[in-house]
Amino acid sequence: MRATLLPNVPLPSAMSIDHLSFADAVQRAAPSVVTIISESISKEPRYKRQNTVQELGSGVIMSSDGYILTNYHVINNSDQIMVLLTDGRRYFDVQLIGFDTITDLALLKINVEHLPVIPISERFSPRVGDVVLAIGNPLNLGQTITQGIISATGKQKITDSPYNSLLQMDAAINVGNSGGALVNSNGDLVGITSAQFKTRENLDIQGIFFAVPYSLAKEVMDKLIRHGRVVRGYLGFTGTAVDSTGKEVSDNYTPVAGLRITNLDPLGPAWQAGIKEQDIVVKIAGENVTNPQKTLNIIGNSEPGHEIEFELYRNAKVLKVMVKVAELETKL
Amino acid sequence: MKMKLSLISAAMLSASLLLTPAVSMAKMPIAVNGQQLPTLAPMLEQITPGVVSIQVSGSKEVRRRADPLDFFFGNPQPRSQKREFSGLGSGVIIDAKEGYVVTNNHVIQDAEKMLVTLEDGREYEAKKIGSDKESDIALLKIDAEDLVAVKLANSDQLRVGDFAVAIGNPFGLSHTVTSGIISAMGRSGLNIEGYEDFIQTDAAINQGNSGGALVNLNGELIGINTAILGASGGNVGIGFAIPSNMMKNLVDQIIEHGEVRRGSLGISGRPLDAGLAKAQQLDVKQGAYVMQVMDDSAASEAGIKAGDVIISIDGSEISGFHELRSKIATLGEGRKVKLGIYRDGKVQTVKVTLDGASALTAAGDELHPAFQGATLENTQKNGNKGVEVTTVDPRSPAARVGLEEGDVVMQVNRQRVETISDMNKIIENTKGNIVLGVQRGRESVFVLIQ
Known part of the structure; x- marks a missing residue:
């Protein structure tokens, strides 16, 4: 009798308050998150004794035969890398397959079979508001799970490279979480947790953290497996987005019609091809320039040595220019 | 006509009477676009009266920092002096009839006056029933009517990833509710307390939350919020709570014996x-x-x-x-x-x-203040009995006098000791310096305590 009086919208079983827990997601993902200890031995000749410094980080097992993604800054100084699994196994013969400083990712390999692989859902694309769990080993406490939501996607101005597009989240991460997993409420990999927001004034900022999205991490990983490094094309110009009347676009609503060249790298590929400042690029490799991010990806993914066709406006005339792609040099 | 109307209203009244308890059982009355959203409000309404604010005041001995001028001009002032202090914390009512309020020992330590404020504003002076410093639990009692107690959950059944809700009095902002998940279970080795078996959570816990409640989504107590890790003293998403089962064991002993018998x-x-x-x-x-x-x-x-x-x-x-x-x-x-x-x-x-435990293990400061931060245990190595230093907090007085983990105390002031009670007897009867004869690995060393 009473049951008929209940509101007739049924509760989804996952939302029922008695079963509301991420324990199942944690169980799926947690075994694939490892602790990484990177040891560096100082060779300062002034000190007789060797000084060993250990740094702590986390990593994510990406394949059952031992590929592990982590942050570059976790292992950048290391002379020896140690990988600790959650079941207590530890490995000292860790191979560094490659790294990419722009996305701050590094790929390690241990020679073990049948490792627990992080669950991956190719259909999942992160949206602002999605619940995420960060898994790692902060402050060497041991494996820790923290919860939050995705606060923003596609954050590019955090690092100085446009090729790094980060997820912002509010799940707390601390020193030692770097390189760990960010998973969704099913336990599927969303990203590699990497950074905490810190200002120069040392303000105490909490609740602003960043992760490299899985799609970007996967791209970098595939390139590292194939080439040992990430090769990006370089054309040597910077530009601002303009609309069809040539006015600068400063919001997200006005359709972009082209890129006005604002700066040229002297002797760079674009300069050598005869492109000048104030030219407006409307097509690159046959594709209309309507999305600066997409254009950037075309350039980044172009192979050094190949030529790309540029279509540009100069003095109300359309020109076609071939530009020979160079390789983007990355600072270490 | 009139008759019919009143009948309908009576029917509606009875329906709504039936409806009220049923809806509160569903716990999620808010719906958006036909989909119900989870909210903790109904659960919290029932249990926040069971969480209290605790204001303490008293005075404690503080060591005066050594003044470099003392070297030259002697030391006219006493090395330690009494200083007034006041503090804030939280507490949880676990027995409404008896008025038992559980909190952290560090909230009420050295307090001469403890004022408990309920959610409805009533204030009571609390009496301390007992406390245990090593596990950081204290039990208080207030004489009040109509209290609401928080039910205990079985904390052994918790899993990493379960939701956790912290209720307390951070920075004096009473009845602040924060939510998160359980980040890890069975955390120990942090050297915050003598006996550690913490629940780790990312629900924001700050100063003043100490002694407050960590509850599950059913509003049952799973832990007593106790500590955080963070460089700046604020929350960084790493908080620790004493599990409710451990708290229950300690409180039962305090009620029975007035103290914890380990x-x-x-x-x-x-x-x-x-x-x-x-x-x-x-x-x-x-x-x-x-x-x-x-x-x-x-x-x-x-x-x-x-x-x-x-x-x-x-x-x-x-x-x-x-x-x-x-x-x-x-x-x-x-x-x-x-x-x-x-x-x-x-x-x-x-x-x-x-x-x-008193016979076999002891916390260092039960013997002498200089041993604070060390734990001692009766041991037997190669047939020789002695007292082993099982743990030493690296920043504690015990570490400063030179005790190390694994040391075995064999002598005190040149008298052979085999057990903690031997040691205690000698130290109690000694005034002034104590010299420990310690076996460290294969070496014999002496540790001087002034």
């Missing part, structure tokens, strides 16, 4: 790690590896042997030796427990009645 097994050991398991060809992944069993102890009576791995207490798995030690100590003297033991590839269960 339990003891009479073993020494270490956590089982992968290396040890491989070397000993053990087929278990985690547990407490028994290295030594004391004569005439609870463990020896139960037939536990060196080389055994203790893997569970009363059916709940343990991750390492620290967790076992904390659980045994807080279960209390005389308690009967079932231990799961791995021996020769087989798992068996043994029943043990726990000894009192």
Whole structure:
């Protein structure tokens, strides 16, 4: 009798308050998150004794035969890398397959079979508001799970490279979480947790953290497996987005019609091809320039040595220019 | 016509009377676009009256910092002086009839006056029933009517990833509710307390939350919020709570004896790690590896042997030796427990009645203030009895006087000591300097305490 009086919208079983827990997601993902200890031995000749410094980080097992993604800054100084699994196994013969400083990712390999692989859902694309769990080993406490939501996607101005597009989240991460997993409420990999927001004034900022999205991490990983490094094309110009009347676009609503060249790298590929400042690029490799991010990806993914066709406006005339792609040099 | 109308309203009234309890059972009355959203409000309305603010005041001895001028002009002022202090914390009502309020020991330590403020604004002066410094639990009592108690959950059944809600009085902002998940279970080795077996959570806990409630989504108490890690003193998403089961054990002892009577097994050991398991060809992944069993102890009576791995207490798995030690100590003297033991590839269960700990282990500061931060345990090495220093907090007075982990105290002031009670007798009768004769590895060293 009473049951008929209940509101007739049924509760989804996952939302029922008695079963509301991420324990199942944690169980799926947690075994694939490892602790990484990177040891560096100082060779300062002034000190007789060797000084060993250990740094702590986390990593994510990406394949059952031992590929592990982590942050570059976790292992950048290391002379020896140690990988600790959650079941207590530890490995000292860790191979560094490659790294990419722009996305701050590094790929390690241990020679073990049948490792627990992080669950991956190719259909999942992160949206602002999605619940995420960060898994790692902060402050060497041991494996820790923290919860939050995705606060923003596609954050590019955090690092100085446009090729790094980060997820912002509010799940707390601390020193030692770097390189760990960010998973969704099913336990599927969303990203590699990497950074905490810190200002120069040392303000105490909490609740602003960043992760490299899985799609970007996967791209970098595939390139590292194939080439040992990430090769990006370089054309040597910077530009601002303009609309069809040539006015600068400063919001997200006005359709972009082209890129006005604002700066040229002297002797760079674009300069050598005869492109000048104030030219407006409307097509690159046959594709209309309507999305600066997409254009950037075309350039980044172009192979050094190949030529790309540029279509540009100069003095109300359309020109076609071939530009020979160079390789983007990355600072270490 | 009129008749009909009143009938309808009566029907509606009875329907709504029936409806009210049913809706509150569903707990999620808010719906957006036909989909109901989870909210904690109905649960919180029921239990926040069970969480209280605690204001304390008193005075404590503080060491005056050494003034460099004292070297030249002598020391006219006393080295320590009394200083007034006041503090804020939280507490949880666990027994409405008796007025029992549980909080952290560090909230009320040295307090001369404790003022408990309920959610409805009523204020009561609290009486301390008892407290335990090493596990950081204290029990207070208030004489008040119409209290609301928070029900206890079985904290052994928690899983990493479960939701957790913290209620407390951070920075004096009373009844602040924060939510998060359980980040880890059975955390120990943090050197915050003498006995640690924490629930770790990312629900924001700050100063003043200490002693407050950590509850599950049903509003049942799963822990007492106790500590945080963070460089700046603020929350960084790493907070620790004493599990409700451990708290219950301690509170039961405080109610019964007025103090905590620690339990003891009479073993020494270490956590089982992968290396040890491989070397000993053990087929278990985690547990407490028994290295030594004391004569005439609870463990020896139960037939536990060196080389055994203790893997569970009363059916709940343990991750390492620290967790076992904390659980045994807080279960209390005389308690009967079932231990799961791995021996020769087989798992068996043994029943043990726990000894009192005072005889076998002690926290350092129970003997002398200079031992604060160390734990002591009776031991037997190569047939020689002595008192082993089992843990030393690196920033404690014990570390400053030069005690190290693994030291075995053999002599005090040139008198042979075999047990903690021997040591205690000599130290109690000594005024002035104490010299410890310590076996450190193969060396004999002396530690001077001034």
